[in-house]
Amino acid sequence: MKQGQTAVAGAKIHHVRTAFLILSACAAYPVMAQDAVVQPKKPETVAAQKNDRVDGDTVLKPITVKSGGQDGATKGYQPVSTVTATRADTPLIDIPQAVNVVSQDVLKDQKAQSLDDALSNISGISQSNTLGGTQDSVIRRGFGDNRDGSILTNGLKTALPRSFNATTDRVEVLKGPSSMLYGILDPGGMINVITKKPQQTFSGEIYGTASSFGGGSTGLDFTGPIVGTDFAYRLIGEYKNVDYWRNFGKTKDWLISPSLSWYGEDTEVTVSYTHEDYSVPFDRGTIFDLNTGHAVNVDPKIRFDEPYNISKGSSDMATINVKHELNENWKLSLDYGYSYNEYSDNQARVMAYNAATGNVTRRADATQGSTIYNHAVRADLSGDVEIGGLRNELLFGTSYDYADTLRTDLIRCGQSVNFNIYNPVYGKMPACTTVSKADSDQTEQISTASAYIQDSLHLNDQWILVGGLRYQYYDLMAGKGRPFITNTDSHGGKWVPRGGIVYKLTPDVSLYANVAKTFRPQSSIASYYGNLPPEEGISYEIGSKFEIAEGLTANVALYTSDKKNVAYSEAIDGETYVKTAGLVRARGVEVDVAGEITDELSMIASYGFTDAKVLEDPTYAGKQLVNVPRHTGSLFFAYDFGEVGGSNTLKVGAGLRGAGKRAGMNTNAYFLPGYIVADAFAAYTFQMERPLTLQLNLKNIFNKTYYTSSIGTSNLGNQIGEPFSAVLSASVKF
Template sequence: MPSKTPAPYVLAFSSVLLVHPAIAETTDRTTLPNMEISAEADESSYLARDASTASKSSVPLKEEAQSVNVVTPQAIQDYQVRSLDDAMKFVSGVSQGNTLGNTKDALVKRGFGTNDDGSILRDGVRSVVSHNFSAATERVEVLKGPASLLYGALEPGGLINVVSKQPQYVQSTTISGSAYSEGGGSLTVDTTGPLGDTGLAYRLIAERQSEDYWRNYGIDQHTLIAPSLTWTGERASLTLAYEYNDYTSPFDRGTVFVDGHPANVSYDKRLDEEWAKTTGISETATARFEYQLSDTWKTRLTYGWNNDRYSLAIAQPSSLSSTGVLRRQANGGHYDYETRYASWDFIGQQDFLGQRHDLLIGAEQEDSDKYRGKTYRNTAQAGFNIYSPTYGSLAEPSVISTTTSNLSNQLTSTSLYIKDNWHLNDRWILVLGGRQQHYDQYSAQGLGSSRTVNRDDNGDTFLPFAGLVFKVNDALSLYGNYSRSFVPNETVDDDGKTFDPEEGRSFEIGAKYDISPNLSANLALFDIEKKNVVTTSTIDGVSVSDAAGKVGSRGLELDVTGRLAERWNLIGTYAYTHTEILDDPDNEGNRLSQAPKQTASLYLSHHLAIPSGLGNWHVGAGARYVGERAGDNANSFWMSSYTVADAFVRWEHPVAGYKTQVQLNVDNLFDKHYYPSSTGSELQVNVGEPRTARISASVTF
C-alpha cells in the first residue's frame, strides 16, 4: 500500500532554498537537482549575481565574457514598472524606438533596433507578441552585443529576455489593486503553492486593467490569465506555462513637427480619430523538461509557442500645409504573427587534462510566420486643422488594397550550436562557441491576380564567438569578446521590395567590479559594424524601405547597481553611443535615427528608520536623461534631449496577520513635455506621458 506520508523533497532555486511544508517534521531528506531559474543575490536589492540568458543556464555574471544587466523584482516593484520601455530606464544603452503608435515594444540597443527585430524573448523563446511585460513578469535580463550564438537571427545590439514568475512550493496568495490618476485602474490575483504530496506546484496570475488614456480620448484595457504548473521528481522536472492576454489600446501617432520643432498645439490632444486603436489577443505557451543525467550533466527539452492576432486602424498623416491643415489617410489591417520553437540542450561540466569545461551543446528548430491579411488603404483626405481640431470627418478604413493584402513572411531555421566556458586555471576563462544555421525564407503578397512572390530562397551561415575572462581577484574580472551576427531581412515595403540579409561583427572589452559585497559596477566598450540595414519610412501613406548600406556603432556603457549603504539601494547608468551611417549614397556620415548619443539615469531608494509599530516605510526617487536624437536617417529633424523624474513611497505592515502594503508612485514628477521617438517622419513623433500618479495596495496571505 502506498504511504499516506508525503515523500520528502527539497527544491533549490539557485541560492534560494524552498522547503515543502509537509517536510518540516521529516528528518530524512532528499535533495533534488537545481532548477535553472537564476535567483537574486538579495531579494530586497537591485543587484543580481546570476543570469541565465547568456549561457542558457545559471552562470555567475562575472564569469560571462559579455555584458549582462538584470532588472530585478525589487526594482520592478519599487517603480511599478508596467512596460519594457519603462524597465529599460534601469539599463544603460537602451532607448525607445518606433513603437508603431505605442502598440508595440520597440527598443534601440547600442544604436540598433526596431519594433519587429526579433530581439525580445519570453523565457528564452523569441516573441512576436506586441507587448511582452505583464503581471506575470518576474525580472528582465538584457544581454548586450551580438547574441546570435545561442539565439540565431538577431541584430548585434543585444536582446531582452522577459523571465516569468514560476510556481513555488510554499503556499501564497496576493491580491492587489491600483487606481490611476487619469481614471480607471487594475485588479490582480497571484496565487501559488504545492498540490498536495504530488510533487506538483501551481501558479495562477490573473489581471483585469481598464484605464483612461492620458490624452483627450481612448482607453487602455486588457484581461490577462497566466496559469503554470511545475513537477519535480528525484532527477527530472517539468514546467508547463501558458499566458492569454485580450487587449485594446489607442493607436496614437503623437504630434507633428514644424520647421524642426514640435507644433504649437495642445500637448494632450490627439491628431487622429476615436476609432484609431489596436485590438487583439496574444498567447504564449512553453514546456520545459529537464533530466539530470549525472552529477555534472543534464539535458533539457524546450518547446515554445507564441501568437499575436490583432487589428489596427490608423489615421495616417501624409502631409501638412503651411496653415496647419493635416492630410490624413484611413489605413488598417488584420495581423496574425506566430512563432514555434523547439530545442534540445545538453548542459554540463567536463574535466580534461585538469581543466574544467562548462559546456552547452544544443540543436534547435524555429518557425516564424508573420501574416497580414486584409489591408485597408482609403483615399487621403485633407481638412483637419491641427490648431483647431474637429473630429469625425475621417471615416474608418474600409477600402481593401489588393496589392498589399495577404502579406506572408515565413522564416524557418535549423541550427546546431556549442559553447564552452574553458577554465584554463583559477583566473582565466576562455569562451569559445559556434553556430551553424540553415534557413528557408518565403514572402508573398497580394490578392487574386495581384499576388506576387517576393522571395523564396534559403541559405547557410556559420556564426563564431570568442571571448576571454580574466579574474584579477574575487572583486574584479576583465573580459573581451569578438562575435558575428546574421539576420535574414523580412522587410517587404508597400512596393514589394526585399533586401539581402544583415551581417554584423562586434568587438567588446569590459570590466566587472564589486565595489562592496552588495554593490557592483560594470563597464563596457564596444565597436559594432553592420551592413544591409533596412530603414522604413512612410511617404504619402505608403511604406518605403531602403538599405542604409553599412552602419556603425561604438561607445561606452557604465552600470552601478546594488546596496549603496545600509537601508540605501542604488541604480546608476551612463552610456555614450556614437552611431554613423558609413556607406550610403544619401546619408553617409549621418547619425542613425532614434539613437541618442548620451543617456544616463540615477535611482535611489531608502528604507526609513521608523519605529516598527508604525510599519516599514520605503521611499525612492530618480531620473533618466535621454540625449538629442535624429528623427530620421537623413537627420532632417531632431528630437530634443529630456530628463524625466519619478518617485515612490511605500508603507508595509501586517493587518489582521496578513502582509499588507500601500504604495504611491508619481511618474514624470515635474510634468516634463518630451518626445521619445518617431516613425522617421516629422508628421509622426511620439509624445511622452505627462505627470501621472498611481496608488496601489496589496495583501498577501
Template sequence: MRIYTSKLCKSFSCLFFLLFVSIAAQAQSGSITGTVTTSDGAPAPFVNIIVKELNKGTSAKEDGTFQLNNIREGNYIVFTKFMGLQTQEKAVHVLSGQTVTLDFILTESGRQLQEVMVTGYQTLNEQSTAIGKIAIKPMDLPQSVVTINEEVIARSQSLRLSDVLQNVNGVYQMGNSGGYQEELAGRGFNFGSSNTFKNGYRFNNGIMPEISALERVEVLKGSNAILFGNVAAGGVINLVTKKPKFENGGEVALRVGSYDFYKPSLDIYGSVNNNDKIAYRINTSYENAGSFRDEVQSERFYINPSLLFKPSEKLEVLLEGDYLKDERVPDYGIGAIDYQIPDVPRSRFIGVPWSNYTAEQKTASATVTYKLHPNWQLRGVASAQDYSSDLFANARPNTGGNMVQPNGDWNVNINRSKVNENYYLAQLDLTGKFATGKIAHNLLFGADADKYDTENTAFNSLLNYSTINIFDPNKYEARHDIPDLSVKEIRQNPIGRFGVYVQDLISLTEKVKLLAGVRYTYQQTDENESRQTDDAFTPRFGVVYQPAKTTSIFASYANSFNLNSGIDVNGNNLAPSFVDQYEAGIKNDLFNGLLSANLTVYRIVNSNMAQAVVPAPVDRPTAKELAGEVTSRGVELDLQTRNFHGFSFIGGYSYNDTRYTKSNTYEENSRLRYNPSHTANASLFYTLTSSTAWNGLSLGLSSFYIGDRIAGRNPRLTTPNDTWRTMPVPDFFQFDAHAAYTLNRLTLRVKVSNLLNKLSYYVHDDNSINPIAPRMLSTTISYKL
C-alpha cells in the same frame, strides 16, 4: 473602440471573487512575519527562516523582512540558518487568522564570515541568466549583462517594459508606435521581435507585454547570434514570468492612477494537495484606463497559469500558458510641420475617435529538464504562439505625401491592416561540466528549430476621409461614421529556421578563462511564390582575466548577421549582411559585494550593409548591393548595490555614437535617427527597519535621462535638395518619487511620475510625434495571501 462599464464590473467581480475564495480557504491558518538584522542593526538579507515542525521556510528579503503564510494554528519552533551568522531559535504560538511578529538579531560568526561574502548574496555579477541557456556567472562572461529583479519592478511600480528598462543604461525607448507598441533599442540598433524573448523563446513585441507577472527582466547586451541566430546587434531582452512554488501563498492587488486608471491583479501559488511533486501558479490582471491624451482609452486582460511537476530528483517538467488581449485607441501623436514640432497642447488628439487597435497573443510552452549526472543536464523546450492584430485607424500624419500644412490643416486618410502569425519553437540543450587534466570546461551543445506562418492582410485606403486643423479642432466639423474598407491583398510569409551551436567556457587557470563557440544557422523564407534561402556561421570568442575573485577583465569578438530582401544587379537574392562586434570591459564587486561597478566599451561595424545601387540599372531599377557601412561606438557604466542599512542604489551611464560611415545613399558620418548619444539612470531607495512605529516605511527617488536625438528623414545624396531633412528632438530628465508602507500582509505604494512635469517627445520619422506623459499619480494596495 467600445469599452463597456459592465465589462469592468465583471472583471472586478471575478478577481475579487477569487480573492474571497483564497482568503476563505486560508482563514484557518495564521502567519509569522518579522525582520532579521545583524548585531549592528543592519538588515540580514537571504537568511533562511524555518518552522522546525513543518519543515517549511522562506528567506529574508534585502531589507531583512520575511513572512511565512498559511501556518496552521499551534505551537512551533522557528529558527534561522545562514552561513556566517549564528543560528537562533524562538518559540511561537500561531492563532488562526492572526499574524505573529517575530524578530531576530543575529551575531556574526567570525570563523565563517568570509564564506558569507562569497555565497550569501548574489551581486549583479553573480546572477546567471536563463536566456544564456547555460549557468555562467556574469563575472565569467565576456559580455555586459544586467538583471532587474522582481523587487525592483515592484517598488518602482513598473507598468510597462520601458519603465523596467529605465534601470538599464544603453537600452532605451526610441519610439511609441501608435501608443500600442514600445519601440526599443540598444547600442544604436532596433530590438524587433527577433530580439525580444519571454522565458527563452521569441515573442511578437507588436503587443506590449504584461509586467505584473514578471519575476525578472534579463538583458544581454551586444552580440547573441551564437545562441539565437539572426538577432540585431545591440542585445536581447528576456522576460521571465513568475514560476510555481510549493509554498502556498500569493498576492492580490489594486492599482489606481491618474486619468481613470484601474488595474486589479491576482497572483496565487502553492502545491497541489499539499504534496511535494506538483505545484501551480496563476497570475491574472485586468486594466482599464483613460489617458492624458483626449479621447484615448485602453483595456487589457492577462492570465498566466503554470504547473510544475517534479516526479523525481532528476526530472522536472514545467508547463506554462500565456494569454494577453490588448484593445485601445491608436494615437500617432501629431505630425511635424516643415520638420518642426508644432506647439499644440500636450493632450491634443488628432486621430479619429472610433479608431481601434486590437491584439491578442496566446502561448503554450513545455520545458523538460533531466539531470543525466550531477554535472550534466538535458533541457528541452517546445512552445507554440498565436499572435493576431487588427489596426483600423487614421493614417499617420505626413505619410504618402499628405503633409500637415503650415496653417495646421491636414487631410485625414483611413487605413486598415490585419496580421495573423503562428510561431513554433523546439529547442534541445545539453550542458555539462568536466575536466581535461587541470583544465575545466563548462559546455553548451544545442540545436533549435523555429517556424513562422504569417499572414498579412492589407485593405484599400480611404483618402480624404475628413479635414482637421491641429491648432483649432473646431475649425472643421468632425466625422464619426466608420467606413467599410475592402481587402486589397493577402500575403503569406512563412519562415523556417534551424540552428546548431556549441560553446565552451574553458578555465585554463583560476584566473584565466576562454569562451569560444560557433553557430550554424539555415533559414528559408517564402513570400507568395518567391523563395529565399540563407545560411551563416557566427563565431564567438572571448577571454576573461580575474586578478581576484571580485574583479574580472574581459575582451571579446562576436559575429552576427542580418538577412536582406531584394536582388542585386544580376537578379540574385542578396546575401546576409555580417556585423562584427568588439567588446571589452571590467567588472568589479567592491566592498565585500556591497557595490557592483562594471565598465564596458564596444565597437560594432556592419561593413556590408544593403543599399540601393547608384546609378540604378535600367533593367533592374530596384537593385541593391552590399556596400554601405554603419558603425556604432560606445561606453557603458553599470552601478548596483545590495541593501546596506536600508539603502539600495541602481545607476549608470551610457554614451553611444551610431553613424553611416560609408554610403552612396546617405551622407557619410551622418547620424542614425532615434538613438540618444547619452542615457543615464539613478534610483535610491531607503527602507526603515528599526523597531519603531515607522518600521516598514520605504522612500525612493528615481530618475533617468534621455539625451538629444534626431528624427525626420536622413538627407539623401540622390535627392540634392531639402526634401529629406532631420529634426532635433530635445533631451529630458525625468524624476519619479516613491513611497511605500508595509504593515503585516498589507502594503501601500504611492508613485508620482514625471515629478517636474517635463515635456519631451518620442518621434518616428516626422509623422508620429508622441509627447511623454505629464506628472501623474498612481497608488497600489496589495495584500499577501
C-alpha cells in the same frame, strides 16, 4: 504553410485555447481553495542580529532582509547570475560580455508597467518606432526595430506584441552580438523577459491600483505546493482599464496565466499558459515642424487622429520546460514555446502637414484579421567536466523556430484635408472599409534550424576562455497582393562564431574582452533590386565587472559594432523598392551599477554614450542613426526605514531618467530634444495577519514634455512621453 492553411489553423487554435483557458481556471480553483488555509509567510522585514549591548544584555535590532529572485539570480537590486548569457546558471563576473538585470524588487518599487519602464534603468537603450504605441520596439547599442526578433521570453522567440506583463519576474539584457546562442539578431544584443514560476513555498497577493489619468487595475498572484504531491502551481490574473492621458482613448487588458511544475528526484517539468486580451490606443503622437525643428505648438494632450484609432486583439503563449540531471556533471534541458497573436486596427493617419495653415492631410487606414504565430524548440546538453586537468563548462544545443505573419485585409481610403491641429474637430473622417487588393495578404514565413557548441575553459582560478560556434540555416518567403506576388524567396546558411576571455584580478573583480558576429536574413513585401543578402555584423568589446562594495555590482564596457548590407527603401517611378547598400557603425561606453549600498539603501544607475552613424551609403552617409541618443542615463535610490510606528515598515525612493537628443529622420532633418524626468515612490506596510501595503508612485514629477521616439521616415509621427501621473496601489499578501 499556405495562406488558406494559416487561416484554418488560426481558427482551430482559437477554439483550442478557449477550451484550455476554461479548463486551466477550473483546475486552479480547487488548488487555491486547498492551499488557502496555509499559514501566511512572515513579513520580509524580520529581526536579525546587529549586536549592541545594553547593561550586559544583547539587544537585537531589526534590519531588512533583501528579497532574492525566484531562482537566486538577483538579491534585492543586485544581479548575481544569469542564464541568458551562457544558457547555464553562470555568475555575472565569469561572463565576457555585458549583462544587465532589472530585478523584481526594482520593478515593484518603480511600479513598472511596460518594457520601456523596465529598460529605462539600463545604459545604451532607447525606444524605436512602436507602431503608434502598439508594440515593443527597443534599440540596443544603436541597433533595433519593432520586428527584429530581439525580445525573447524565457529564452524563446515569440509572436507577442508586448512581452512585459503581470507574469514578468525580471528583465535580463545581453549586450552585443548574441546570434551564437539565439540565432538571427542584430549586433546590439537581445532582451530576455523571465517569467514567474511556481514555487514550493506558499505565497499569495491580491492587489489593486488607481491612476490619476482615470481607472486602474486589479490582480492576483498565488503560488505554492499542491499538498501531498510533487507538484507546485502558480496562478496570475490581472484586469486593467485605464484612461489614456491624451484627450481620448483607453487601455483595456485582461490576463490569466496558470502554470504547473512537477519536481522529481532528477527531473523538473514546468508547463505554463498565458492568455491576454487587449485594446490599446493607436497613437502616432505629434508633428515636428521642419521649418523650426521643434514640435508644433499644440497642447500635447491633443491628438491628430480619431477616436477609432485603436489596436485590438488577443495573444496566447504556451510553454513547456523539462530539466533533467543525467548525473552530477551533465544536464539536459528541453524547451518548447507556442505563441499566437491576432489583432485588427484602425487609424486616421497623418500624411502631410501645412505649416502655414495648420491643416493636415489624413488618410483612413486599417489592418483587419492579422495573425502572427511562432513555434520555438530548443534542446541543450550542458556539462561541467574536467578534460586534460582543466575545467570545461560545455554546451551542445540545437534549435528550431518557425514564424508566420499574415496581415489579411489592408484597408485604404482616399486622403482628406479636413482637420486643423489648432482647431481640431473630430468625426469628419469615418473609418475606412475599402480593401486594397494590391496591399492585402501581406505574408512573411521564416523557418530556421541551427546547431551550436560552446565551451567555457577555466585555465586556472583567474583565466577563463569562452568560445562558441553556431550553424544557422534559414528559409524565408515574403510577399503580398491579390493575386499574391512573392517578393522574397531565399534560403541559406551561415556559420556564426563567438569568442571571449575573462581575467579575474580577484574573486570580485574581472576584466574581459570578446568578439562575435551576427547575421539576419532580410525580407521585403515590396519589390527589390538584385539580391537581398542578409545583414551581417561584427562587434568587439572590452570591459570590467567588479563589486564596489559588498552587494553593489558594477559593469563598465567599451564596444564597437559594424553592420553591413543594411536595407533601405527607395521610390522609383512611383513604386517602392528595397535595396541593400551601406555600412553602419555604433561605438560607445557603458556604465551600470546595481545593488545595496547599505542594508537600508539600494540603488540602480546607468550611463551610456553611443555614437551610431552611417559610414557608407549613397543617400545617408554621415548621418546619425534614427532614435539613437548619444547620451542615456538613469539614477534611482530606494531607502528602507524598516519599522516605523510599531512593527509597520516604510520604504521610499526617487530617481532620474533621461536621454540626449536623437535624429528624428534618416535624413537628420530634425532632432528630438533631450530630456530628464524625475520619479518617486513611497510604500507603507501595515504588519497585520495579512500584511497590507499602500504604495504611491509619482512619475514625471515636474511634468516635463518630452518625446520618446519617432517613426523615422517622416516628421509626422513622434511619440510623446507621459506627463505627470500618480498611481496609488494597495496589496494584501498571504
